[in-house]
């Protein structure tokens with residue numbers, strides 16, 4: 001019961017932070033064509049995610065461990081993708097996309113779209129997760 005109260009209070013505080021900061025998660029980036037594999041890696045089908053056709057495009061999904069992950073197109077090369085764990089490197093709050101950056105609703109750290117820390121209190125970049133790219137999919141993990 002105590003945990004339910006705490007979760008609820010936290011959800012309310014995060015919601016207020018989002019409203020206060022003007023952060024509205026970009027709903028257009030939810031990935032489709034995502035498949036969690038038995039080994040815990042995740043396949044993202046490129047043809048189902050047109051946002052990844054342009055540099056700076058992002059899709060977001062939850063991996064098998066329940067972590068929020070972003071897949072970012074970082075360049076024009078066919079293999080230019082980066083996967084990011086969206087847990088803030090300060091205290092672990094999930095960052096949200098705001099324009100071309102990631103913003104933490106907890107203490108307002110900011111990260112570039114490729115995960116590089118821009119404004120503290122976070123001191124480390126968002127965690128990069130290995131990717132393997134083929135013509136049809138990106139395997140994350």
Ligand code: FES
Nearest residue numbers: 088090091104107
């Ligand atoms: S948890 Fe993200 S800035 Fe503190």
